[in-house]
Amino acid sequence: LSERLSGVFDRLTKQGALSEDDVKTALREVRVALLEADVSLPVARDFVKAVQEKATGQAVTKSVTPGQQVVKIVHDELVHVLAGDTENPGELKVDNPPAPILMVGLQGGGKTTTTAKLAKRLTAKNGKRVLMASLDVNRPAAMEQLAILGTQIGVDTLPIVPGQKPVDIAKRAKQQATLGGYDVYMLDTAGRLSIDDELMAEVEAVRDVATPRETLLVVDGLTGQDAVHTAENFDQRIGITGVVLTRMDGDGRGGAALSMRAVTGQPIKYVGLGEKLDALEEFHPERVAGRILGMGDIVSLVEKAQETIEAEQAERMMKRFQKGQFNMNDLKSQLEQMLKMGGMEGMMGMLPGMGKMQKQMDAAGFDDSILRRQIALIQSMTKRERANPQLLQASRKKRIAKGAGLEVSELNKLMKMHRQMADMMKKMGKMGKGGMLKQAMK
Ligand code: GDP
Numbered sequence: 100l101s102e103r104l105s106g107v108f109d110r111l112t113k114q115g116a117l118s119e120d121d122v123k124t125a126l127r128e129v130r131v132a133l134l135e136a137d138v139s140l141p142v143a144r145d146f147v148k149a150v151q152e153k154a155t156g157q158a159v160t161k162s163v164t165p166g167q168q169v170v171k172i173v174h175d176e177l178v179h180v181l182a183g184d185t186e187n188p189g190e191l192k193v194d195n196p197p198a199p200i201l202m203v204g205l206q207g208g209g210k211t212t213t214t215a216k217l218a219k220r221l222t223a224k225n226g227k228r229v230l231m232a233s234l235d236v237n238r239p240a241a242m243e244q245l246a247i248l249g250t251q252i253g254v255d256t257l258p259i260v261p262g263q264k265p266v267d268i269a270k271r272a273k274q275q276a277t278l279g280g281y282d283v284y285m286l287d288t289a290g291r292l293s294i295d296d297e298l299m300a301e302v303e304a305v306r307d308v309a310t311p312r313e314t315l316l317v318v319d320g321l322t323g324q325d326a327v328h329t330a331e332n333f334d335q336r337i338g339i340t341g342v343v344l345t346r347m348d349g350d351g352r353g354g355a356a357l358s359m360r361a362v363t364g365q366p367i368k369y370v371g372l373g374e375k376l377d378a379l380e381e382f383h384p385e386r387v388a389g390r391i392l393g394m395g396d397i398v399s400l401v402e403k404a405q406e407t408i409e410a411e412q413a414e415r416m417m418k419r420f421q422k423g424q425f426n427m428n429d430l431k432s433q434l435e436q437m438l439k440m441g442g443m444e445g446m447m448g449m450l451p452g453m454g455k456m457q458k459q460m461d462a463a464g465f466d467d468s469i470l471r472r473q474i475a476l477i478q479s480m481t482k483r484e485r486a487n488p489q490l491l492q493a494s495r496k497k498r499i500a501k502g503a504g505l506e507v508s509e510l511n512k513l514m515k516m517h518r519q520m521a522d523m524m525k526k527m528g529k530m531g532k533g534g535m536l537k538q539a540m541k
């Protein structure tokens with residue numbers, strides 16, 4: 100993606116805000132990148148539309164190109180969509196013992212391996228007693244496979260009784276889990292090569308017997324477009340509570356994650372990163388987002404650039420305050436900063452020693468529209484006037500107020516506020532070399 104984008108981005112505006120055209124051009128490429136990462140077409144389309152609305156009009160950070168900036172916006176939105184509103188995706192509902200967990204998915208997706216991985220995790224991390232049961236009656240080796248994994252990780256498996264149907268095995272597992280005092284029992288179902296009715300009916304019957312607390316859909320992260328179809332089907336017929344994405348150790352781009360999240364609305368809970376039984380991680384939306392876009396470095400570059408610019412600005416101002424300098428330009432930056440930080444309320448709350456001034460402002464009915472008017476007043480001053488506010492005498496004041504379309508009385512208020520703040524800055528600068536101010540500006 101990065102090479103493809105760089106060509107396009109070279110032609111984009113170099114500063115100011117991102118125009119609608121800039122964003123459109125960049126997003127056309129982003130859409131292709133999403134499709135290449137196996138995000139399904141309708142999901143990619145919706146996603147790009149959402150980003151377009153967010154990106155247009157955003158300011159371009161100085162030291163990065165607009166293209167990089169768009170990528171950062173795309174990345175953030177990806178993380179946002181992938182994460183959803185689930186705070187802790189890796190948490191499973193396993194209170195109320197014995198809590199059933201149903202594992203579903205196509206054959207070869209990694210259900211059996213993931214069952215063992217999760218059992219190991221629940222045992223080691225959460226101190227749970229876990230019982231695993233294989234319901235895979237189609238492949239004789241499948242039950243053996245789970246039993247062997249169980250021995251490896253020291254987790255009990257339900258004894259194999261030949262000739263039983265999946266529903267009967269599920270009932271037996273429930274009984275055994277209850278009698279044996281297990282906290283959790285995991286049902287590892289059989290898969291098929293593709294979605295079919297027989298499979299779905301079988302899983303439905305098992306679900307009705309077990310009433311699982313969690314139904315996890317296990318999907319191969321390399322499958323791409325098919326994953327959407329699989330997820331849609333399982334979610335509609337069985338009702339899943341989460342997704343596990345396996346084979347993310349491979350070189351797939353993981354676009355399936357975005358599609359499945361969009362289609363089912365369920366969280367991606369875990370990511371499988373290998374055949375070993377500890378190769379399971381909680382889902383990190385940032386990592387998968389970076390992978391889908393294939394450009395983690397650009398994202399961190401933009402983040403750093405934004406941070407640096409803010410830090411540099413703060414540093415510069417601090418130096419001036421310490422020297423007792425506080426002119427209209429400084430006030431203007433402060434006012435703009437206030438607007439950015441959630442207006443007066445948010446800002447004043449953070450600054451120590453501002454309580455008195457806040458009361459005055461409250462009394463004067465101070466709100467964000469006043470901030471904007473004050474900024475307009477300062478903008479209407481000449482360069483020299485901003486640097487030397489003492490120049491502001493009657494005739495200049497009239498001109499400035501008129502230029503901003505406001506009354507001189509408002510300008511007087513602004514000047515009074517400037518004097519008070521300049522005074523305070525001087526005091527704070529003298530105290531502890533701006534330590535307090537530094538604190539306040541964080
Ligand atoms: P099932 O048919 O859904 O039960 O799939 P299995 O659990 O039997 O897994 C099929 C194959 O995929 C096995 O060889 C596993 O070792 C392998 N596998 C499962 N999860 C992962 C993973 O996260 N990464 C890799 N590289 N291989 C995996």
Ligand code: MG
Pocket residue numbers: 210211212235241287288289290
């Ligand atoms: Mg299996």
